[in-house]
Amino acid sequence: MLHEIFSAADILLPDFTKTDAMKWSVIACDQFTGDPAYWETTAQTVGDAPSTLGMILPEIYLEEPDVRERIHAIHATMDRCLHEELFHTYRNAMIYTERVQSNGILRCGVIGKIDLEAYDYSAGSNSPVRATEATVLERIPPRMKVRAKAPLELPHIMILCDDPEDTAIGTCTAQKAQMQKLYDTSLMNGGGSIAGYLMDEAQQDAFRRKLHAVMERSGELQLAMGDGNHSLATAKACYESLKAQNPGKSFYHHPARYALVELVNLHSEALQFEAIHRIVTKTQPGQLMMTLAKVLGLSEEPSEQEITVVRDGDKRTLYIHKPTSKLSVGSLQNALDAYLMTNPGKIDYIHGAETVERLSEQEGAIGFLLPDMDKSLLFPSVAQDGALPRKTFSMGHAEDKRYYMEARKIR
Numbered sequence: 344m345l346h347e348i349f350s351a352a353d354i355l356l357p358d359f360t361k362t363d364a365m366k367w368s369v370i371a372c373d374q375f376t377g378d379p380a381y382w383e384t385t386a387q388t389v390g391d392a393p394s395t396l397g398m399i400l401p402e403i404y405l406e407e408p409d410v411r412e413r414i415h416a417i418h419a420t421m422d423r424c425l426h427e428e429l430f431h432t433y434r435n436a437m438i439y440t441e442r443v444q445s446n447g448i449l450r451c452g453v454i455g456k457i458d459l460e461a462y463d464y465s466a467g468s469n470s471p472v473r474a475t476e477a478t479v480l481e482r483i484p485p486r487m488k489v490r491a492k493a494p495l496e497l498p499h500i501m502i503l504c505d506d507p508e509d510t511a512i513g514t515c516t517a518q519k520a521q522m523q524k525l526y527d528t529s530l531m532n533g534g535g536s537i538a539g540y541l542m543d544e545a546q547q548d549a550f551r552r553k554l555h556a557v558m559e560r561s562g563e564l565q566l567a568m569g570d571g572n573h574s575l576a577t578a579k580a581c582y583e584s585l586k587a588q589n590p591g592k593s594f595y596h597h598p599a600r601y602a603l604v605e606l607v608n609l610h611s612e613a614l615q616f617e618a619i620h621r622i623v624t625k626t627q628p629g630q631l632m633m634t635l636a637k638v639l640g641l642s643e644e645p646s647e648q649e650i651t652v653v654r655d656g657d658k659r660t661l662y663i664h665k666p667t668s669k670l671s672v673g674s675l676q677n678a679l680d681a682y683l684m685t686n687p688g689k690i691d692y693i694h695g696a697e698t699v700e701r702l703s704e705q706e707g708a709i710g711f712l713l714p715d716m717d718k719s720l721l722f723p724s725v726a727q728d729g730a731l732p733r734k735t736f737s738m739g740h741a742e743d744k745r746y747y748m749e750a751r752k753i754r
Contacts, residue, residue: 347458348457348458348461348471348472348558348565348566349455349456349457349458349502349554349566349604349606350455350456350458351435351436351437351455351456351547352435352436352437352454352455352456352601352603352751353432353433353434353435353436353751353752354432354433354436354438354454354603354749354750354751355430355431355432355433355495355749355750355751355752356430356431356433356525356526356539356748356749356750357393357429357430357431358429358431359525359526359528362392362393362429363392363393364526364527364528364748365528365529365530365531366388366389366390366392366393366394366531367392367393367394367395367748368394368395368528368530368531368537368746368747368748369385369389369394369395369396369399369531369746369747370385370499370530370532370534370741370742370744370745370746370747371499371570371571371744371745371746371747372399372400372401372402372499373402373499373571373573373574374741374744375401375403375741376401376402376403377403378403379403381532382401382403382404384532385531385532388531388532393424393429395497395747395748395750397416397417397420398417398420398421398424398495398497398747398750399417399497399747400413400414400417400489405485410485414488414489417489417493418492418493418494421493421494421495422494424495425494425495430750433525433541436541436542437453437454437455437542437546437547437550438453438454438525438539438540438541438542438749439451439452439453439454439512439515439516439519439522439539439540439542439546440452440453440454440537440538440539440540440605441519441537441538441539441540442535442536442537442613442743443535443536443537444535444613444739444742444743445533445534445535445740445742445743446740446743447535448612448613449612449613450607450611450613450614450743451512451513451515451516451607451608451611452501452512452605452606452607453512453515453542453550453605453606454498454539454603454604454605454606454749455603455604455606456601456602456603456604456751457472457500457502457566457575457601457602457604458600458601459575459578459579459582459600459601459602460600462575462579463579464478464572464575464576464579464730465478466729466730467729468729468730469563471558471563471564471565471566472502472565472566472567472568473564473567473568473725473729473730474567474568474572474576474730475503475567475568475569475572475721475725475730475731475735476568476572476730476731476732476733476734476735477730477731477732477733478572478573478576478730479573479733482573483573483576483577483580486573486574486577487577487580487581487584490577490578490581490753491581491584493753493754494752494753494754495750495751495752495753496578496602496603496750496751496753497603497747497748497749497750498571498574498602498603498604498605498745498747498749498751499570499571499574499744499745499746499747500568500570500571500574500575500602500603500604500605500745501568501569501570501571501604501605501606501607501745502566502567502568502569502604502605502606502607503566503567503568503569503606503607503608503609503614503721504554504557504558504561504565504566504606504607504608504609505557505560505561505567505609505610505721505722506557506608506609506610507610507719509608509610509611510553510556510557511550511553511554511556511557511608512550512606512607512608513553513608514546514549514550514553515540515542515546515550518542518546518549519540521543521546522540522541522542522543522546523540523541523543524538524539524540524541525539525540525541526538526539526748527539530746532742533742534742534743534746535742535743537746537748539748539749554606561722562726563726564722564725564726566606567609567721567722567725569607569609569614569738570738570744570745571604571745575602575604578599578602579602581599582594582599582600585597585599598751598752598753598754599753599754601751603749603750603751605745609718609721609722610718610719613739613743614718614738614739615738615739616715616716616717616718616721616736616737616738617694617715617736617737617738617739618672618712618713618714618715618716618736618737619672619692619693619694619713619734619735619736619737620692620693620694620695620696620699620710620711620712620713621675621676621679621690621691621692621693621699621710621711621713622690622691622693622699622702622703622708622709622710622711623679623683623688623689623690623691623708623709623710623711624688624689624691624702624705624707624708625687625688625689625707625708626683626686626687626688626689626707626708626709627686627687627688627707628654628707628708628709630686631682631686631688631709632652632654632709634678634682634686635675635678635679635682636661638665638678638681639663639664639665639666639667639674639675639678640663640664640665641661641662641663641664642661642662642664643660643661643662644662644664645662646662646663646664647666648662648663648666648670648671648674649661649662649663649671649714650663650671650675650711650712650713651711651712651713652709652710652711653699653700653703653709653710653711653712654703654708654709654710655703655704656700656703656704658700658712663675668724668728668731668732669720669723669724669727669728670716670720670724670728670731670735671713671714672713672716672731672732672735672736673724673728673731673732673735675711675713676732676735677732679711692733692734693710694737696712699711699712715736716735716736
């Protein structure tokens with residue numbers, strides 16, 4: 344059944360009458376990877392209070408010499424929290440969430456578990472749940488060291504449904520007043536605030552029926568990754584490893600078969616897709632542009648796909664007449680990758696147009712500004728082209744990524 348791909352879970356939360364929810368909840372581990380001050384401030388804010396900070400490995404520390412000790416400490420903290428009965432378990436639960444982002448916009452979601460049998464991050468996948476951007480396989484093994492022996496998971500994964508009319512999660516919003524509030528707290532370091540509400544059986548059923556209809560309309564690609572793709576890929580890799588070690592064993596009810604996620608509507612006003620631009624340095628800009636013009640059929644005659652070339656302070660908008668992808672960014676990335684395989688140059692991915700313009704003034708540099716992605720093209724593009732090139736789009740600012748709150752047993 345389609346609705347079993349996303350289902351209720353046994354969700355763990357601490358008693359927030361005894362635990363400071365603001366100190367408990369910290370931002371996704373893959374944020375602020377170049378900003379040690381952020382994580383130092385977080386540690387100072389948390390102090391000795393119970394916190395998810397002690398149960399995650401911020402990725403800024405992945406390459407540190409004491410990473411093994413950090414992972415051991417994470418597992419020990421999880422075991423201690425379970426032994427001391429810090430958590431209350433909500434059986435067969437779904438939690439409706441309302442997150443007020445740093446920009447004041449409301450983002451609604453539903454916490455439940457995803458069936459990893461329905462998810463495949465590999466290139467060319469036709470699974471019902473897929474990665475939206477290319478998965479970097481080298482990023483998975485270090486994360487497996489954290490998850491493989493962990494008794495708990497804490498998710499920062501956001502999965503997207505394609506629901507323009509907001510019929511599924513909107514059902515939860517309409518019934519919020521009848522739900523039990525589980526938490527309501529501000530989030531540290533400019534993260535806005537979040538509230539969570541326990542859905543009863545009837546509310547879950549109403550939501551499931553609507554989600555089932557949304558997923559049926561979506562066709563072969565029913566749900567798509569928003570944030571946390573490498574985290575979900577790690578859960579999948581651990582699950583596949585467990586199956587390989589136990590041939591013939593049924594894992595239908597095994598907790599490792601599933602991963603806790605937040606389901607969010609792609610069409611939420613809160614999800615703003617921003618373009619990630621390209622800069623190529625240490626290259627021969629003239630030769631590169633000659634190649635791109637030929638490969639992509641670049642001209643000033645308008646077409647559906649466009650790029651803006653930035654060089655020596657000048658900007659020129661050109662149109663792609665030989666697209667190799669449904670999106671401008673895909674066509675450009677394919678051409679740049681092919682060129683850089685046999686020619687000198689280094690590509691970097693830049694969020695701000697002003698930064699691209701400044702960097703393109705260097706000798707041997709050329710920048711490419713890309714249009715913001717139309718969200719409605721995400722599902723069709725992934726269905727047609729497979730996972731999009733890495734760094735296709737940014738889904739909101741770092742402070743608005745998911746904060747850890749709920750947990751689930753995986754052993």
